[in-house]
Amino acid sequence: MQNVMRKSWTEGPVATFLSASLKGISQVLLIENAFSGLLILLAITTSSLLLGIMTILSAFIGNIIGKIGGADENSINQGLFGYNSVLTGIALTLFLTGPYHWIIALIGAAIAAIFTAAMMHVMKSSGIPVLTIPFIVLSWLMLLASYRLKAFQLTPDLVPQDLSNWEVDMTGKADWVEGTFNGIGQIFFLHNTLSGVLLFVAVFWAGWKFGLYAIIGNFVALITSYLLGGEPHLIFMGLYGYNAILTIFAVSVVFKGKSHRFGPYLGIIGACLTVLLTASIATLLLPFGLPALTMPFVLSTWLLLAARKVLPRL
Structure with a gap:
């Protein structure tokens, strides 16, 4: 009975989702390892509790988008829909300010997962990996939006x-x-x-x-x-x-x-x-x-x- 309970705990849908989310964090370093992802999350949280929370939420969002969209399960479980979301969530949390900047960051994390899927399709025939281009382009665009949209407020560190x-x-x-x-x-x-x-x-x-x-x-x-x-x-x-x-x-x-x-x-x-x-x-x-x-x-x-x-x- 204990072995059955242990197996259900480590191989159930919740455990699979958590593992994929942690791998999404580790995939920022091109690593597919849930425990490495946990250590990375600890490293981020040690520096900033807010960034730690945004990191894991962004990883969750990336995986949820992949699952809702019906993406290949192997790609989801490898964390390939999480890493661009993680980076986007962290970057927008740091580079935007205002009372709702964290909401914008999480929305950005969701869009990053969709952007990742689009780039996977576009670049499939080339044999060249997508890497972090969805995170880069999306983050730049959302930061530039601050010059036209009041909801996007840049931190004082980003000055032309x-x-x-x-x-x-x-x-x-x-x-x-x-x-x-x-x-x-x-x-x-x-x-x-x-x-x-x-x-x-x-x-x-x-x-x-x-x-x-x-x-x-x-x-x-x-x-x-x-x-x-x-x-x-x-x-x-x-x-x-x-x-x-x-x-x-x-x-x-x-x-x-x-x-x-x-x-x-x-x-x-x-x-x-x-x-x-x-x-x-x-x-x-x-x-x-x-x-x-x-x-x-x-x-x-x-x-x-x-x-x-x-x-x-x-």
């Missing part, structure tokens, strides 16, 4: 800036330890050392390759941005590291192709490329007051994965 008077700020000290943990933390918009530690535990739990490549990707981004003369406070806040980590995960671990010979090197190239893309995209968006989000990761990964279609030995 004039490039004609722009100057690089080289003040600030080098803190390599803080930069290491902030790099992975910024994937979830976190600037908290303990959260960074928990995120590293989450990726190592999913597999030693994820943990190793997280360290390598972040280190490559730190060194590259430092040698290229990046602004120290941006480098060590992790704003050059998070896209590099995601790119090396995608290219060297998750979508590594048939050849194991060039995978690690291609991932390192991709991590370096994200530094240049981060600087350029952030500059391009300054007049609009928009953050770069994970667009450097998407562009770098798409570029390298598409190149493999013509250069299969890579």
Whole structure:
């Protein structure tokens, strides 16, 4: 009787839904692991209780949209309808303000799941993964709506800036330890050392390759941005590291192709490329007051994965 009860508890519809939701959180890091998702949720909640609540609610919403829409059960259970919703919910919670910003964030999470489904269909024939493009485009559009719709109120941090008077700020000290943990933390918009530690535990739990490549990707981004003369406070806040980590995960671990010979090197190239893309995209968006989000990761990964279609030995 106890075995039957234990099995029903771990394999029932509620447990399946919770597992899919936690995987939706872990899929932000291209990881399919419910316990890693739980650790990531803990890392986010450690930094902000509100963000923790919005994270799990956004993951729930993404899965509910998938189920209501009749999506493939395997895709739902793998968390593929949750990760864009999670990122959208977190981003809009942080970048919007006002009494109803959390409602807008949850609505955005629902739209992100629909957008994800649409992009899955559009990109199916290309063999290129959707990644986080639904989150990026949707978040940008909803933030830009603030200039026309009073219900959308931007935080004071997102201020359009004039490039004609722009100057690089080289003040600030080098803190390599803080930069290491902030790099992975910024994937979830976190600037908290303990959260960074928990995120590293989450990726190592999913597999030693994820943990190793997280360290390598972040280190490559730190060194590259430092040698290229990046602004120290941006480098060590992790704003050059998070896209590099995601790119090396995608290219060297998750979508590594048939050849194991060039995978690690291609991932390192991709991590370096994200530094240049981060600087350029952030500059391009300054007049609009928009953050770069994970667009450097998407562009770098798409570029390298598409190149493999013509250069299969890579």
